[in-house]
Amino acid sequence: MSDLVRIVEVGPRDGLQNEARRLSVEQRVDLIGRLAAAGLSEIEAGAMVSPKRVPQMAESDAVLARLAHDGRHRYPVLVPNLQGLDTALAAGARDIAVFGAASETFSQRNIQCSIAESLRHFEAVVEQARAHGIRVRGYVSCVAGCPYEGAIAPGKVADVAHALYLMGCEEISLGDTIGVGTPGSILAMLDAVDRRVPMRLVAGHYHDTRGMALANIYASLEAGVRCFDASIGGLGGCPYADGASGNVATEEVAYLLAGLGYQTGIDLEALARTAWWISGLLGGEPRSKLALAMKKHNEDAAV
DSSP states (O other): OOOBOEEEEOIIIIIGGGSSSOOOHHHHHHHHHHHHHTTOOEEOOEEOSOTTTOGGGTTHHHHHHTSOOOSSOBOOEEOOSHHHHHHHHHTTOSEEEEEEESOHHHHHHHHSSOHHHHHHHHHHHHHHHHHTTOEEEEEEEOSSEETTTEEOOHHHHHHHHHHHHHHTOSEEEEEETTSOOOHHHHHHHHHHHHTTSOGGGEEEEEBOTTSOHHHHHHHHHHTTOOEEEEBGGGOOBOTTSTTOBOBOBHHHHHHHHHHTTOBOOOOHHHHHHHHHHHHHHTTSOOSOHHHHHHHHHHHHHHO
16 A cells, blocks of 8 residues: 555644643754654644643744744644734744634633634634635544533534635644544544545544544544644643543554555654653653553663
């Protein structure tokens, strides 16, 4: 099999924003550089949000401004509004992302507005971004379940994904925010979305809170998805389940894809070393079984 599957690295944004320890601008730039050197070409660099609400993302503009925009790598940043877009543009952004939800209650609690209101806000952001030649990615959270409403109907996910598609988002990432999805529920959701949005524009963003992320990725591959979000070392716990893992580990996704014969362009050894390095900075070990196993294997081989 020679199909190319893209991995979008979300650790420096979605991962770090859910970690208790804050990293400096220099450490975050170093992390992004290590990820790029390991073969990742799309790496979320931060979020242009209030540092009072998300202190881990403070000075994301400084991080973005220090990255080499060489055309070989993409460094999207999360942009919630026009003010955030202005900040991103001033820092040299070429890729941004907007973040919506398929759950009405989650939307109200997360961004303090209804789904319909959030989409109206995003329309203005997307329009201005595209006028500047900026690529826009759309996120839909709670695609399998919501911490407040429970299971989410696939049709609701398709409605939001379709709205983002119509307003000009070039890719739509579908997020199982609380990690409740199983292959059956994920495939039902993808089937509904596929009727409204071309599958080539869809990405999977599956949290591993209940250990289902890799299974959901495998099922999504069978459904035609060729892009997945992941976080180095499994950075980022689940804010809705104390002590639970959140993002699926990038190295585990890369290992799965390589085993299935897909091309990713990733150096797995370099990725595992990066997982240990960043986890050490944060005061712990990687959450991925693969990073732990690779270290043990290398230690045994050195004896």
